[in-house]
Amino acid sequence: MTHGVQGGRFLVRPVGEADPFIPEELSPELQQLRGLAIDFVEGEVIPRDDDIEAQTPGVLPTLLKKAGELGLMMVEVPEAFGGLGLGKIAATVVAEGAAGQGSFTAALMCQTGIATMPVLYFGTCEQQEKYLSKLATGEFLGAYALTEAGAGSDALAARTKAVKTPDGKWYLLNGEKQFITNGGFADLMTVFAKVDGEHFSAFLVERTMPGVSHGPEEKKMGIYGSSTVPLILQDAKVPAANLLGEVGKGHQIAFASLNIGRWKLGAATMGQCKRILRRVVQYVKERHQFGEPLAAFELTQQKIAEMAIKIFLCESIVYRYAGEIDRGVAALDPAGATHFRERAKINEALAIEASISKVFCSESLFECADEAVQLFGGYGYLREYRPERYYRDNRINRIWEGTNEINRFLIPGTLMKRMAKGGIDFLTELTTILGELKSGFATVDPAVPLAVWQDQVNQLKKLVIYVGGVAVNVYGPDIQQRQQILHDMADLAIAAYVADSALARVLKLHRRDAAAAQLPLCMVTAYLARRLPELKMLANQAVANIAAGDAEKYRPYGKAVGKFLHYLPFDLVAARRDIAAVILARGEYGW
């Protein structure tokens, strides 16, 4: 492997061994890029909110074109194709900055993510030449058409069919794709279809090609303004040259694109959390009850702090992912013939981390939106106020780009595949852990900065491997059907990655300036203090399930789980009070 990127390894490496990219390292230029995205959304998009949500014809496409003119779509497109040739870190700042109007965000993320990435990673030189510069400037708006009525989570069950014409010049596509974001106006769509009804493949389909049309707009719970239509293909005549990648290899394109979409969704939902927190902070300072602003009440402060903590954690994982991708890409030969395919492989190597980003950030946004409704009280339930929108608009993020359930299954599923292929040596690690359970975990060296918390996070990773080991041992290959244990293992692994990333970030900040690391440290420890006991209980229930509730079988597992993560008394209320004080004074989390 030339790029050296291997996802999932965070489980077998001690905290801080990896050197994650942290947002505090953003260059002034990248901060300006983010500032531009923020200014554009606040200056141009949000003022058109009513028109966007009413789907007033032309409004959303026009805003997208404007965003394209400013360069918001060209970040990752190579300079040779009219882009900026920047990496994932730059794309992250734009994605988080451009959040704020759900319908616009969805359209822009679709354009720069799943619409552009298939051509970038899998297109031939001719295809890249033809389409990338147009997608980069917004001259072409794009869409991605995978889902069908009978093929949602089971995407490969697609029935859309492609048949080559006898002269070999065309493919005729027949079928109907569903829930196509941007489908009402997209000029170019990556459409998945089975060649001869068998070989799953991808095609670059232009709106103007004969036989391509779309159905009516769906009536949705939220993001009313985004276009969501069925795509109808009736003998759609697509040039053979528009086959993307190889016949029968469409699944690689589908999943590689989704990986990118998942990280990007993480970045955008994180940006929206920041906007929600800012609005909530403003409100709790203004709204008075019992003669005091809501901000003066302890429970309000606790909630504000929880929202800030979530944002800190989201940042830690999203930027870490982006940094690892960029590092991997930097190790590739930029002029190499297989450069873009290698980049797709790097994305594949970090599939677990992409799924974690998607699940954790979308659920953080949901929780922030829910608390925003709650803190606004009765006003939060009124359409006139923003929280009602936050609540409806955010909900889709737990469904699309692979439901959070599908993404959770992918996490242990991929880890087990890596184990089987020898990519990650979980067996040696498990043997070590079993030894430690007998001898006891090594004592903490108080001289090491934040040693206690590092130890806790390392133990959490070991707990993940232990529970996984028990599950694999008991269920064998049958584990793939045991969805609840897969879900539990995913929750443990997600928490381990989040804790690992956030604590590594704090360690890095601590080395630079111990005083400035105080607030981040407070946020991470508050997260760990709240979450670790919950995770231990989750692990305990998981092994009880594996033991089928049998007390005899459960006893050794329960005893082992009991040895992990000894409870550390911690004043969570005080920590969250301190965090809230900073956020309330600042008026926002900050970018």
Added chain:
Amino acid sequence: MKIGVLVKQVPDTATKIVLTANGRGIEEGNVKWVMNPYDEYAVEAALRLQGPLSAEVVVFSLGPARAVETLRMALAMGCDRAVRIHAETPLDAFATGNALAVAIAASGCELVFGGKQAVDDDAGQVLQIVAEVLHWPVVSVANQLHVHAGNDGITVHRPAAGGVTEVVELGFPAVIGCDKGLNTPRYPSLPGIMKAKQKPLTEQQSRDLLGGVSPHVVLQQFSLPPDRPAGRKITGDPENVAQQLVDWLHNEIKVI
């Protein structure tokens, strides 16, 4: 031709101002710094003439090291190069105008745009002082401008009292103060931001430029507006309430 633009970095107008303990400055910890909004119109005005006049646009700012961010923003919008003038101690409008005037003269600029005033201290003096030092004409507040057909001068509209518009014809050199409504400032583009870091940004020292000119005004102290006093509630039967109200308005507030 060279066109100069004067910009100032100011706190975002939504900033809640907190004074430092000694009252001589503001706490900068939670301040979001932005380009003075009126200066954005000035930058846009200059950039619109960049092509037609084949002009190089040079952006100047007198300010601390962080003012570089604002200069970079102007470069990202399309200005060609930037000059930051460093002052070791805060300068008043007179010294600031003098330092900028010397820098402008040395740069060879013949037309200078600036915001009509900065939204931090709202003093609105620097453009006029620059013009005075250079012996150039100055027109502020401009809400419309056109370059003459022969590129040898400029027509500026400014609002005057009573809804009247003054139309001023100027040759070059000249200084123009820009107001809201003059144009719609562009966003810097992403490629613009990335290119800005390659553009030249030089630094000059105010003491070198001032050559002995010293400030006329020295800032002693900032103070925040006093808190509004709490309201008073009058209770009792209507006759009594009216009596009390008249009493206060007449004897204490002294308005009737």
